[in-house]
Amino acid sequence: MSLPKVAVVILNWNGKKYLHDFLPSVMASTYPNMEVVVGDNASTDGSVEFLKENYPTISILTNDQNYGFTGGYNRILNRVEADYYVLLNSDIEVVPGWIEPVVKLMESDDLIAAAAPKIKSFRQKTHFEHAGAAGGFIDKFGYPFCEGRIFFDIEEDKGQYEVSKEVFWGSGAALFIKKKYWDECLGFDERFFAHMEEIDLCWRLKNMGLKVMYCAESEVYHVGGGTLDTESPFKTYLNFRNNLVLLKKNLPFSRALIIIPIRMCFDLMALLRFISEKKYKNAWAVSKAHQNFIRRLFTKNITSVKSRHRNYNLKGMYNRSIVLDFFIRKKTHFIDLDPKDFL
Template identity: 30%
Template sequence: MTADEIVPQIAVVIVNYNTADETAASIASVLAMTRTPTEIVVVDNGSRDGSVETLRARFPEIAVVDAGENLGFAAGVNRGVAHTTAPWVLLLNPDTVVLDGAIDALLAYARAHPEHRVYGGRTVRPDGSTDPSSCWGAMSLWSLACFATGLSTAFKRSRIFDPESLGSWQRDSVREVPIITGCLLLISREDWTLLGGMDETYFLYGEDADFSARAWEHGMRPVIVPSATIIHAVGGSTASSGRKMSMVMAGKATVLRRRWHPAAAAIGIALLQVGTAVRALPAGARGRRGTTWQVVWGHRRAWRTGYPASRPALFGDAPAEPTTRTTDIPLGGKS
């Protein structure tokens, strides 16, 4: 069988926004470390750094879709999947490096355990320590109350007081989880179509929580497969962390408004605001300015409405943050 006759089994979809070098490194790792025949599609969300030209020149064997504008993550992913044909779809962050055999192991597990239908892996930081952002617990009134009272920060990684973090679990054992993030997510094309892809109401953050919730409603059982390990770069300045956390909060507010009963959603959003104040006010009292939570508090009128209303205030015409899910932060993940 010639190379042209090899039928791709996995469609790897990456959304890029002004991250040409990081995306190129991620693509190179997929090509070098994956034995399963793959097709790779990069959707460029209106980058200004020459990403489209750079990626097309470096990787003529992949498809680079020039969206021409900032579609956001959900719409970008949907656009990318629509350009693929493989029977399995893999969402991958642009700031990741795939380790040897990771994608092969994820697909092998999915084929051997078809009952789960949605699959994630283990992410580690460049230094080898666990990056927990491959999965999270779902929001509940209890988890939001813990956030509002500061318990999720005081008892970080506690299964009781920081439940969205899933406790101290290092993502090193097979486990069903409420939410698998778009950092590394495998699903069959049939199930992707059944779920209708990502909800494009979400611009950035929250869409994978919504996606996973719909998966559970359809009888799927999202699971983490630790043999599928990738490196995920995480970092950023305090200012950018404040902007990013504001976007996370907008995603959470959207999940609450779209998936919870209106009365419960109102309580949940109120708890988000209280928790933000609990973290922002002490720094202000000490004369510190521009901390992560002060920035989030300052943006509260924007994020508490949820998407799509939150988008103009948080992003404008030239967002300061990449719309590629460069990290995923639970409520208790930053103090």
């Protein structure tokens, strides 16, 4: 039986340096039925010319402008034919056999729609990386966290997360998804532009009764922060705005009416913390995020991808507040959390 076709799709925007540094590792992948595609979001740094000169076998697809992570991928993947898409950040180093374990895991169950490998830090390869670590989870108020990373506390990989398992979300830095399910859920919601769009995608898949997995047998190394700096007010704005959109879209209406006001109170605490740290632009970004979210409650957005509620799969949701557990109860590592508190 032939192996399913895998398209590794890298979305690029002015990332020539990362393409130079990390494409060689991608091209050295050992999976036999693989195509490498670079989708370019109207770069101006010579990325496309670099690819044409140095990687003539790579498929190059271009967008006419920068549509962000969400719109960029939606437009590129509409032109790619494969059984599996791998959405891979340009600032990731892979090892030769990184694809095979994930595909084997996903082929074992038709209900597995998406999966992610273990994501570790490129700069400190003994430690997990913020973007996805060893699989993503979410608390009852919409705060995402990972095995190996809760808020800013990043663990060393000591072999404590070596079991592949069902999770709530997989990182968009290195996300495997079956094409049929990408098509069925209509890809990314372009309102997100960037940040948390993969959590929304995974949540929508789970609302369809499907599964998202963490594959411990595959490992990649992520630089992180390649597009927006951690302290960027725009990144702060996107994270706070998108988190509220995430909750509104994917929670049942009666549940959202309770959770969203509580979450906005937590956000105000974060705003006050930014002010106390004299990060006034970040504080204003939180306020703008709330203003934008409230305005959107009263306007119709035609680019929104709705969540289909068929058969809720809440596996991986933490039925407590990770904020209180982390900051008040000092549960700073994932292994400190009680497994009975996960749905």
